[in-house]
Amino acid sequence: MFKNLSKxxxxxxxxxxxxxxxxxxxxxxxxxxxxxxLIACAAAGGGEDxxxxxxxxxxxxxxxxxxxxxxxxxxxGKIAFEKFQRTKPDGYNLITYTFPKSIIIEYMxxxxxxTRDFTPIFAWSRxxxxxxxxxxxxxxxxxxxxxxxxxxxxxxxxGRGSTTHLAGLVAVDELGIKVNWVPYEGAAGSTAALAGKHxxxxxxxxxxxxxxxxxxxxxPLLMFSDKRDPYFPEVxxxxxxxxxxxxxxxxxGVEAPPNTPPSIVKVLEEAFSKxxxxxxxxxxxxxxxxxxxxxxxxxxxxxxxxxxPKVEQFKEMFKE
Amino acid sequence: MDVVTQAVTFVFQWQNLAALIAGTIYGxxxxxxxxxxxxxxMALALPLVLxxxxxxxxxxxxxxxxxxxxxxxxxxxxxxxxxxASNAATILDGYPMCEKGKGGVALAISATGAMVGGTIxxxxxxxxxxxxxEFALRFGPAEYFLTALLALSIIAAVVQGATIKGLISAxxxxxxxxxxxxxxxxxxxxxFGWSPIEDGIPLIQALVGLFAVTQSLVLAESAExxxxxxxxxxxxxxxxxxYFKYPYAIIRAATIGLFIGILPAVGQSSAGLLAWAEAxxxxxxxxxxxxxxxxGVISSExxxxxxxxxxxxxxxxxxxxxSVGAAIFLGVMIIFGVIPGPxxxxxxxxxxxxxxxxxxxxxxxxxxxxxxxxxxxxxxTLLPNEIIVPVILVVxxxxxxxxxxxxxxxxxxxxxxILGYIMLKGGFTPVPLLLGMVLGEMVEINYHxxxxxxxxxxxxxxSSIISKILIFLTFLSLAGPYWGPIWKKLTQGGK
Numbered sequence: 001m002f003k004n005l006s007k008x009x010x011x012x013x014x015x016x017x018x019x020x021x022x023x024x025x026x027x028x029x030x031x032x033x034x035x036x037x038l039i040a041c042a043a044a045g046g047g048e049d050x051x052x053x054x055x056x057x058x059x060x061x062x063x064x065x066x067x068x069x070x071x072x073x074x075x076x077g078k079i080a081f082e083k084f085q086r087t088k089p090d091g092y093n094l095i096t097y098t099f100p101k102s103i104i105i106e107y108m109x110x111x112x113x114x115t116r117d118f119t120p121i122f123a124w125s126r127x128x129x130x131x132x133x134x135x136x137x138x139x140x141x142x143x144x145x146x147x148x149x150x151x152x153x154x155x156x157x158x159g160r161g162s163t164t165h166l167a168g169l170v171a172v173d174e175l176g177i178k179v180n181w182v183p184y185e186g187a188a189g190s191t192a193a194l195a196g197k198h199x200x201x202x203x204x205x206x207x208x209x210x211x212x213x214x215x216x217x218x219x220p221l222l223m224f225s226d227k228r229d230p231y232f233p234e235v236x237x238x239x240x241x242x243x244x245x246x247x248x249x250x251x252x253g254v255e256a257p258p259n260t261p262p263s264i265v266k267v268l269e270e271a272f273s274k275x276x277x278x279x280x281x282x283x284x285x286x287x288x289x290x291x292x293x294x295x296x297x298x299x300x301x302x303x304x305x306x307x308x309p310k311v312e313q314f315k316e317m318f319k320e
Numbered sequence: 321m322d323v324v325t326q327a328v329t330f331v332f333q334w335q336n337l338a339a340l341i342a343g344t345i346y347g348x349x350x351x352x353x354x355x356x357x358x359x360x361x362m363a364l365a366l367p368l369v370l371x372x373x374x375x376x377x378x379x380x381x382x383x384x385x386x387x388x389x390x391x392x393x394x395x396x397x398x399x400x401x402x403x404x405a406s407n408a409a410t411i412l413d414g415y416p417m418c419e420k421g422k423g424g425v426a427l428a429i430s431a432t433g434a435m436v437g438g439t440i441x442x443x444x445x446x447x448x449x450x451x452x453x454e455f456a457l458r459f460g461p462a463e464y465f466l467t468a469l470l471a472l473s474i475i476a477a478v479v480q481g482a483t484i485k486g487l488i489s490a491x492x493x494x495x496x497x498x499x500x501x502x503x504x505x506x507x508x509x510x511x512f513g514w515s516p517i518e519d520g521i522p523l524i525q526a527l528v529g530l531f532a533v534t535q536s537l538v539l540a541e542s543a544e545x546x547x548x549x550x551x552x553x554x555x556x557x558x559x560x561x562x563y564f565k566y567p568y569a570i571i572r573a574a575t576i577g578l579f580i581g582i583l584p585a586v587g588q589s590s591a592g593l594l595a596w597a598e599a600x601x602x603x604x605x606x607x608x609x610x611x612x613x614x615x616g617v618i619s620s621e622x623x624x625x626x627x628x629x630x631x632x633x634x635x636x637x638x639x640x641x642x643s644v645g646a647a648i649f650l651g652v653m654i655i656f657g658v659i660p661g662p663x664x665x666x667x668x669x670x671x672x673x674x675x676x677x678x679x680x681x682x683x684x685x686x687x688x689x690x691x692x693x694x695x696x697x698x699x700x701t702l703l704p705n706e707i708i709v710p711v712i713l714v715v716x717x718x719x720x721x722x723x724x725x726x727x728x729x730x731x732x733x734x735x736x737x738i739l740g741y742i743m744l745k746g747g748f749t750p751v752p753l754l755l756g757m758v759l760g761e762m763v764e765i766n767y768h769x770x771x772x773x774x775x776x777x778x779x780x781x782x783s784s785i786i787s788k789i790l791i792f793l794t795f796l797s798l799a800g801p802y803w804g805p806i807w808k809k810l811t812q813g814g815k
Contacts, residue, residue, distance in 0.1 A: 043644070043724075044363035050651060053367065074724050075501070075518035082515065109508060154773045160506040182461075182772045183503050188647065192584050192640040198460030198773060211639020211661040284370075287655050318506055 031091055031267050035066040038254065039084065041077030041097040051252050052096045054284055055124065058275035063267075076161070078105050085113035087257040091264035094121065099251040100307045101163055107315040108161050116308065119260040120300035122272035123253025125285070126293040128225040129167035130206040130235070132218045134197050141221045141241055144201070148177040155179045156190030156202035161318050163250040167224050168203045169314045174245045194218060205250065206232060207289050225249065231289045248310055251293075253300055269297045327673035330375065331681065339376045340678050343383030344685045348694075350384065351391020351403045354528060355719025358388040358404070358645040362652060374656035375674045381652050382675050383682035385645055386438060389624055390686050393430040397617070398423055398700055399546070399708065400535035401716045405523045406624045408754055409592030411531055413609065413616030418546050420612050421553040423698035428559020429614055431690025433621030436563070438683035440574040440622075441581065441629030445636075446676050450662060452630075453637035456582045461769035462780045464585055466790035468762040471594055473797040475752050477601030482747065489748045493756020496521050497764075504768040516728035523589060523757065525720045525729045526736045530750050532716035533737025538744065539705045539712075546701040546708065556695045562614050569599055569615050570622050577623030581630020584642040585766075588627050590758045595623030597751065601800075610749065629679065636660050636672065 038056060042048040049071060056067040072080035077097050087093045095118070102115040131141075138144040147153065158164045160183040172179050182199060184190040187208035194202040195217045202209075202218075206229055212218040223235045224247040238245040254272060256265065275281060276294050285292050295303065330336060350361035362381055369377040392403020397414035410430060417426040444452065459467070479486020499510045500520035511517050539546065563570075573595040580591040599619040600609040609616050631642040632649070639660040641647035653660055658668045665672060700708065720733040743750060774780035781787060 044360045044648075046647075047651075049363060050366075053363070057367070070725060072725055073519075074726065075515045078518065079515045079724075079726065108506065110513070152775070160503060180772050180775065182769050183506075184769075185503055186647075188641050189585055192457065192634070192638070193460060195638065195640070196457035196460055211659060214659060214663060215638060215661040217638070284655075287657060289654075 031264050032063055032065045034092065035068055036063065036091070037068050037070055037093050039070050039072050039080055039093065039095045041072055041080040041095065043073040044071050046073075048097055048252065050288070051125065051290070054288075055272070055275055055281060058278045058281050059271050061278075062271035062274045076105055077101060078111060081105070081113045081115075082111065084257055085117065089119070089257040089260040089264075091256060091260060091268060094254050094256055094268070096252065096254045098163060099123070099253060099304070100166070100248065100311060101161075101250075103304075103307055103311045104161050104163070104166060104318065107311055108318050116304055117258040118304075119256040119258065119265060120297050120304060121254045121256055121265055121268045122276075122297060123251045123295035123300045123303075124272070124276045124292060125252045125290045126249040127205045127207060127252075127291060128223050128229055128247065128249055129164055129203050130209055130220050130224070130232070131171075131201060131203055131222040132191070132194065132209050132213065132220050133201045134194060135217055135219045137200070137219075138221065139219070141236065144221055145175065145177070147200075148175075148179070152178045152180055153200035154182055156194055156199045156204075157181050157183045158187040158190050158204055158208070159183055159185060163248070164203050164205065165318065166248055166311065166314065169317050170248060170310070171203075171224060171245055173314075175243065191218065210289065229291060231291070246310070248307065251295070251300075251303065253295065255300075265297055323669045323673050324677070326670060327677045330670070330674045331379065331677045335373075336376050336379055336674070336678070339372070339380040340383050340682060341685060343380040344387045344682050344689065347384035347387030348391035348394075348686070348689060351388035351393075352395055353391075353719060354395065354401055354403055354532070354716050355524065355722040357524075358385045359648045361385075361388055362645070362648045366652065366655075370655075374658060375671045377656055378653065378658065378671060378675050379678040381649060382679050383685075385649055386628055386679055386682055387434075387686050389628060390430065390434040390690075393434070393621055393624075394427065394694055394697060396531075397426045397430060398697060399532070399712050401532035401712060401719075402524070402527050405527060405587075405589035406592055406627070408527055408531070408589065409596040409620035410617055410624075412596060412620070412751065413611070413613045414620075415535070416610065416612035417614070417617065418698070418701045419548050421547045421549045421551055421701070422612070423547065423701045424552055424556055424695055425554040425559035425562065425614070426617055427690065427694055427698055428556040429563050429617045430621045431687050431694065432560050432563040433618055434625045434690075435683045435687040436570060437574050437577060437622035437625030438629065438686075439680060441578055441626035442676065442680045442683070444578055445629040445633055445679075449633050449637045450665075452582050452633045456584060456634050457638070458784070458786055459583055459585070460784075461766040461773060463784065463786050463790065464583070465763060465766035465770055466781065466787055466794065467583070467586065468759045468766065470790055470794045470797060471590065471759050472755065472763065473794050474594060474597040474601060475755055476798060477606075477800075478597045478749070478751050478755070480606060482749070485746070485748045486752050489743065489750065490752035490756045493753035493758075494760040495756075496526075496753075497757050497760025503765055504772070514728075516724075516726060516732070520761065521757065522723070522729060522732060524723060525732045526757070527754075528716045528720045529733035529736025529738075530740040530753075532712055533733055534740030534744060536709045536713045537737065537741045539709050543705060545704055551702070552698055556691055559614075563618055566615050566618050569618050572598065572602075573619040573622035574626040577626035578630040580623075581627035581642060582633050584634045584640050586762065587758060588624065588631065588643050588645075590755070591627035592620040592624040593751065593755055593758065595619040597755070610751075625683075636664065637662060 040049040040052045060067050084095050187204040190202045193199050220235045225237050350356050392407040393410045395401045395403050396407040396410040400415045414426045475490045576595045577591045580586050600606045631646045634640040635646040641650045720729050770780050
């Protein structure tokens with residue numbers, strides 16, 4: 001423990017000093033020459049942090065330098081994003097978070113950063129939103145929809161302005177139903193309230209509901225995705241039921257500060273894309289029921305651009 | 321029974337026993353360092369144990385998780401610095417005991433409390449987890465709102481003697497709890513555009529200020545040492561003996577801790593505070609609480625340590641984590657292929673029962689560490705203030721910084737340090753402030769949520785049986801201080 005702490009303290013001071021000293025080595029392809037800092041915009045132990053710590057060792061293997069995780073939780077990541085906007089684009093400072101929460105935060109209030117300014121490098125996983133109900137209530141999505149049209153249901157959310165909230169707003173809009181949204185702090189609260197029959201349904205990331213579904217307390221009715229989730233093959237997706245709902249998936253990936261030179265992006269993208277193919281990493285991801293879905297820098301950039309109008313459409317509803 | 325015998329044999333294999341001891345010691349160290357809680361400790365240790373046998377790894381993580389709280393109580397008692405938010409109530413009487421030279425006694429009480437409270441909690445977890453989890457699920461927003469109200473009503477007892485100042489302190493706490501992002505409406509309140517408090521006033525950083533920084537200022541006023549009498553009075557065994565003199569307080573505190581632990585939406589930080597306040601309320605000499613009353617330390621430590629196994633009830637039986645630490649432990653279990661839920665007791669019985677056996681054992685190892693090593697830590701209370709004050713300040717502020725790697729948090733701690741100093745000099749107690757900060761959000765959010773679910777109808781607050789019982793208890797708690805004298809008058813008047 002002391003070793004770890006002193007190591008990271010030593011590292012922090014090295015980064016501090018090198019940030020002061022480092023000059024424009026950015027344009028040379030001679031990258032990287034020193035440890036890279038990967039900022040996780042959540043506290044140690046959360047999903048974002050765990051995935052960052054999971055992938056880091058394999059990225060290290062291909063970059064040949066250490067990748068250190070630094071946790072910068074606070075205000076849903078806003079503090080980290082604002083700091084990151086002003087970070088030197090030398091490739092030694094990277095950020096990882098659940099996209100598109102940064103864009104949602106932009107529409108919820110005043111921010112001093114723009115997600116579209118960040119330089120996407122690579123994304124490795126995606127998680128889909130799942131609609132779950134109490135097992136004794138509705139057996140199919142059609143039954144649920146009929147009930148929802150008859151009266152306003154109470155639906156649990158894992159937070160106002162979360163990626164789950166966005167998915168819920170999109171769904172409600174396209175299904176033409178009305179919902180009393182009840183926000184919680186995280187999926188634990190909303191799934192527990194559903195299991196105690198205090199809510200009618202809950203939307204959450206698919207992985208959060210696994211234990212309660214296995215326990216027979218909750219029933220998954222719909223997976224908001226383009227294709228069926230490999231870990232929930234029996235749960236239908238909107239297309240199967242004839243609905244045209246455009247799902248907005250939650251993506252985990254890595255980005256560099258604004259205006260990072262393409263030569264550096266290329267080195268980093270290559271390292272991350274190779275790391276994701278490591279059998280040991282795939283094995284680890286499987287244990288966590290993570291859906292691996294690699295996106296190149298180009299594909300990731302396109303998604304960033306495409307997501308803006310979708311979020312903007314609902315901006316008023318994030319803070320009613 | 322067969323599965324339990326197997327689990328015991330498994331835990332006593334050398335590598336598992338080694339993992340158990342290593343986890344215990346690592347947990348205590350993590351707890352001692354302010355700013356590093358069980359969550360960060362587990363996250364940092366994860367790469368180390370990834371290749372281990374699942375049961376061995378869970379034994380290590382479980383004992384780490386369970387013991388970090390004890391580590392935090394050591395610094396809480398000796399230098400007035402809570403290692404984690406759950407240790408706040410231990411400070412209230414633990415530190416004054418040190419001032420009387422009884423640091424060793426207080427440390428012994430906290431070690432014994434960790435052992436006894438932890439064991440009581442574990443027994444309930446092992447024998448009735450599925451039943452308790454079902455009970456917890458019956459708590460919806462309305463029930464949580466009423467639970468928080470009941471808890472707030474205890475403030476009435478805490479402030480007795482200095483009612484006005486106590487209520488000012490409680491009001492300030494409730495006001496501070498409204499700062500930040502309102503989860504229900506999505507609005508930012510009272511942040512003045514300053515993002516470090518958008519999640520609300522960070523609790524540990526505020527505690528570091530209220531206790532560690534304030535106390536450093538007080539200590540700096542004199543050139544003595546923390547122990548005012550300049551020597552240590554009373555040994556470790558005296559503390560152990562003292563602990564068992566309060567059987568009723570132990571049972572009461574363990575019940576409160578367990579209850580709070582079982583409810584997933586009530587924070588662990590309130591377990592110790594509520595047990596402390598309840599002990600003070602029922603005491604025949606409430607004025608001794610906060611001035612080095614052993615029963616205060618007993619209540620706080622027994623409660624927080626019973627809270628942790630309670631936390632694991634819903635985590636293991638339903639996969640619903642009751643706290644940040646439990647959420648990380650849940651993540652660790654999933655990585656090792658142990659999917660929590662009712663089935664886990666059948667499908668992974670070997671792993672789960674090994675974990676349970678280990679969690680019971682770790683309490684006793686922790687006690688052994690307490691009597692062999694930690695008792696000597698009391699010597700720091702003899703160090704002259706000019707040496708100990710800078711150390712407390714630097715280490716606690718470093719801890720404050722390390723939680724979010726944010727310089728603003730150091731500033732927050734300093735502001736709360738000054739606030740604490742002013743309150744101390746003005747004769748205000750920080751307990752109502754803390755209760756207000758911890759419970760205010762719970763009252764407000766669940767009130768909101770309940771009305772959202774009911775569509776604005778207030779009947780949701782008294783429709784269930786649990787609600788009715790909670791309302792009754794709250795009335796009892798509020799009327800209690802007045803009822804006693806009236807009852808006496810009535811019975812005496814009849815003579």
